[in-house]
Amino acid sequence: MAFLEVKQKLLRKVESLGFSRARAARALHVTGNASFEDAIDWIVHHENDPDIDQVPLVAIEIDIESPEPFHITEETKKKANELRYDARICSL
Numbered sequence: 001m002a003f004l005e006v007k008q009k010l011l012r013k014v015e016s017l018g019f020s021r022a023r024a025a026r027a028l029h030v031t032g033n034a035s036f037e038d039a040i041d042w043i044v045h046h047e048n049d050p051d052i053d054q055v056p057l058v059a060i061e062i063d064i065e066s067p068e069p070f071h072i073t074e075e076t077k078k079k080a081n082e083l084r085y086d087a088r089i090c091s092l
Contacts, residue, residue, distance in 0.1 A: 007033045014039050022053045
């Protein structure tokens with residue numbers, strides 16, 4: 001899971017007014033950590049949103065491509081077949 005990036009000093013300041021950590025973090029995240037005032041303004045304008053206390057999911061990009069192709073050797077195939085055979089024997 002990705003983490004929300006919020007300025008800790010602003011987070012503590014918003015929480016000091018009695019807002020939950022989730023609400024404060026969401027307000028700061030949505031307003032881009034611009035300012036304390038922007039976060040409070042966002043909270044005031046969205047206080048009736050049913051999901052206001054839900055921390056939003058943050059999309060992240062993960063590069064899963066390998067720089068080199070993965071080759072399965074004959075030895076690896078042989079070992080995999082041996083393990084499958086052993087697993088079948090053990091399950092009988």
